[in-house]
Ligand code: IPM
């Protein structure tokens with residue numbers, strides 16, 4: 212039996228997660244395996260009921276589950292709370308406590324959606340990129356992180372720090388992934404300026420040379436990488452990068468494919484794993500059945516692939532999404548001329564049927 216912690220969170224998080232759970236229930240039938248779902252609160256909803264974004268109950272239950280499926284957290288209602296009390300802290304707390312150091316964010320272009328991209332079709336058709344983002348280090352977690360006041364002048368400080376061990380383990384994740392794909396890693400840094408990046412480049416090069424001679428490694432500065440992603444995205448296979456650069460580049464990569472509503476992610480550590488859509492809680496469309504459940508459903512597919520080693524079923528779910536799109540069904544974020552608009556739930560049902 213597999214125990215899965217389900218944290219729907221806020222906004223459209225609840226709507227899309229229930230469609231992902233639908234697909235996981237279907238998967239449990241197909242695999243003839245029992246899945247136990249443990250629903251937990253985190254984010255704004257947890258602030259409202261427990262007074263903090265990541266209650267101890269939620270954290271300890273998530274720690275005991277190994278696998279977490281998350282929707283999204285946050286919303287305008289909680290935006291003005293102090294830093295430690297914001298919904299986003301639930302996410303950072305889970306990443307740190309579960310030691311989810313490897314964030315895997317695929318950006319795949321579905322043929323049926325080439326028109327939804329803001330870029331020309333010949334540039335985006337066939338995009339298949341994975342961003343491998345370091346998730347528990349760098350400027351997100353470095354100390355000091357504070358606002359001080361000296362002589363009446365306020366000063367904000369954050370610290371970017373990486374040890375070679377942190378760089379090594381994420382590099383291994385990226386190279387292993389590249390070996391199963393097109394054997395090409397682009398390591399993105401700012402080694403012309405930042406010391407963390409100089410170390411990053413040195414360590415990544417060393418690992419490539421010793422352990423992965425069959426994988427091609429390129430280095431690219433982050434400013435250039437953000438430009439190359441628009442100019443010629445198909446030059447990329449696996450993009451390996453640190454926490455904040457990965458945050459920014461994965462949003463950029465997602466938009467190449469037309470909608471951030473399509474993109475799943477996996478955050479993996481040695482013991483635990485968390486799966487969530489790349490998109491946020493989208494409070495403006497919450498509760499209206501407008502949200503695209505595909506990112507959450509594909510996150511469930513990643514859960515099956517990475518945590519349960521059910522690659523074939525994961526591929527089947529991906530294929531089911533493709534079929535439904537090819538049949539002309541869309542959610543509001545990806546409608547185009549001549550397509551049929553479905554609600555969040557209808558989209559989930561269609562995908563389940565296609566599986
Ligand atoms: C993401 C989000 C988070 C991040 C926020 C919500 C803390 O943007 O998962 O990319 O910055 O990591």
Ligand code: MG
Pocket residue numbers: 458459462
């Ligand atoms: Mg982000």
